[in-house]
Each structure stands twice: as structure tokens, then as C-alpha cells.
Amino acid sequence: MSISFDQGQTNLDPFRVQKLDKLGNVAAGPQTAGKLRNYTLAFGAVAGLVFSLSTWLYEDVVLSQAHVAYAWIPLLLGTLACVFVTTLAANLTWLINKTLFGLFIWLAAAGLITELIIAFPLRIGPALMVYFEPSLASRLPVIPYDSTVMTWTLIGFITLGFFFAFPGLLQIVLVESAAFAFTPAKRYAPFLFCIVIMLLGSFLAGNLVSENLRTPFVDTNNLIQFSLDNQGKTVDPTLARNMHLGSLRVISSLLDRPRRLFLGPINAVNGQVEVLIDFDGAWAACTTINGAPIFCRILPGP
Secondary structure (H helix, E strand, O other): OOOOOOHHHOOOOHHHHHHHHHHOOOOOOHHHHHHHHHHHHHHHHHHHHHHHHHHHHHHHHHHHHOOEOOOHHHHHHHHHHHHHHHHHHHHHHHHHOOHHHHHHHHHHHHHHHHHHHHHHHHHHHHHHHHHHOHHHHHOOOOOOOOHHHHHHHHHHHHHHHHHHHHHHHHHHHHHHHHHOOOOHHHHHHHHHHHHHHHHHHHHHHHHHHHHHHHHHHHHHHHHHHHHHHOOOOOOOHHHHHHOOHHHHHHHHHHOOOOOEEEEEEEEHHHOEEEEEEEEOOEEEEEEEEOOEEEEEEEOOOO
């Protein structure tokens, strides 16, 4: 008995044939290469999107509620930048196709994103604010990158680098397993892994700077709002003292005006952050220590 093979049936399952070729280290066809590239780009984009949203979305909501001016800048531009960086890292890792190089590429991405996390509130954000409102140039300070900021950068890179090492080492295997999987669970498992890693990394690295700068804004705004809500009322002396209500005495005549909060000079060594407040054209500054407003004063005209 002779057995014949129908040549027209050899390509009924091209993905299976290409999978075997890949596992056998035979050059993959264009269809396989395209599938791997698409999964690679998706892997990188998901990493950047999840990291940026988990880093800046909550921050944007909290700061916007605290009347912080231009709170949307890190969320919008940070998301675009993070997605670009991680997608580029994933694509370079796929092109080079070497695990060790992938590790170095993703560590470089961690370094760039760490710089962005710190630069947005200290440099990029203020520069864009001055671009949108040139009059702010006389009000917003140039915050130097002192030893404390450099320490933030180092700690942030070490923390973020630890988590970014995982996609660097595992991306090639994860993407191939997803691209050649035959079940939805296996196709999406690498992305779920990526999401978990990015969430953990953003929680630890993102809070390194945001927690130090968010609290002064929130506490200052809450104190102003508390004062407005209790105008004409008797406030318990202990509560007033604990909230530092007396720190607003000098600027009490401005409190009922619309307000916008900006970042002023910082001294991270002493936990001191100055919050600048634009009361509809009249400016004030509140000095905070470890987030709590200690003293506020009216600023002279520019």
C-alpha cells in the first residue's frame, strides 16, 4: 500500500509549522516574524501604559482636587514617554534576540523612566507651565538637582531596575510562548505577568518622589479649605493647633479667592517644601515641614 500526501494540505496550519521551525532554530517565515513583532510591540506598550497609569493617574486625580495647577502634565506626557520607552526597549530586545542584551536594554529603560519620574515635577512641568504662561517665569523657581534629588534618582533606579529586569530576562520566552499559544489563557498570561510587575514597580518607585511632593500640596489645600468651611465658627483650640490653622493668619484675606497651587523651593534634607499659591493674581507662599504648613506669607508683586 502506498501512502500519498496532498501537497495542498501542508499549509493548513501555518502557525504550527512555524512554531516547530522556531523551536528547531530554523529561520522563521515572514508570517511568524510578523506575529512575534506584533506581540513584542504589544508587550512593550502594555508595560509602559500600565506603569504610567499606575504612577500618575491617581496622582493627577489627587492633585487636581487639591487645586494644583497643570496636574495633568505628568499623566499625559508621562504616559506617552513611558509607552515609547518600553515599546522601544521591547523592540530592541526582540531585534537583538539575546537575553543578556535584553536585560541591559530594560535596565536602561528603567533609568530613563526614573529620570522622568523626578524631572516631571521638578523640571519638565515648571518649564511647560512657563511656556503656557510666561508670567510664571518670575514666580516659579529653578529647583537644583542636589544630593537629595540624586539620592532619589539612585534609589528609584535600583528599585525600578529590579522590576524591569524581569521583562528584560523573560521577554523573549514570554513573547514566543504567547505568539505560539493555542489557548487564550496562554496567549494573555505573559501580559498579565507584565501588568503585575509594572504595578509593583510603579508603586515603589513612583511613590519615592510623589509622596514627598504630594503631601505638602494636599495638606496646604486641606488647611485652606478647612479655614473656609469654618469661617465664623468656633474651632476647638486643640484641633486648630494640630492643623496649624494659625499659619494662615497672614493670608486670611486671600483665602476666599480662587486658587492655584505651584511647587516652590524645596529642601528635602529638612523635609521642607514651599507651596506657592496664586489667589487670582495675588500670590502667597506657605512653608511646609514634612507636609504640614508652618507659616504662610503674602508675596510681593513681580
